[in-house]
Amino acid sequence: MRIRIENDVYEGTPMEIMEQLWEGSFDQEQFPNIESYIRYQCRNFTRMTDVPCQYERDIHAQARALITALAEIDALEVLEDE
16 A cells, blocks of 8 residues: 655555554654554544544554545545555
């Protein structure tokens, strides 16, 4: 998968992309692991859009669901999806 957020392009599985975003977050210490970062971003998405973020049991599926939701509101562009 390849996505674009503004001028930055991220590539990898949805989980790898979310890890790249987590590593680049301004307050990485706020999130002890990638799972907490993804869950936070889903809650934030719902709070900002009033659109429920689909919650998945599997964190890999959750990463994909979040990327899909963000693409639907044009917060990012999916350039390639495997």
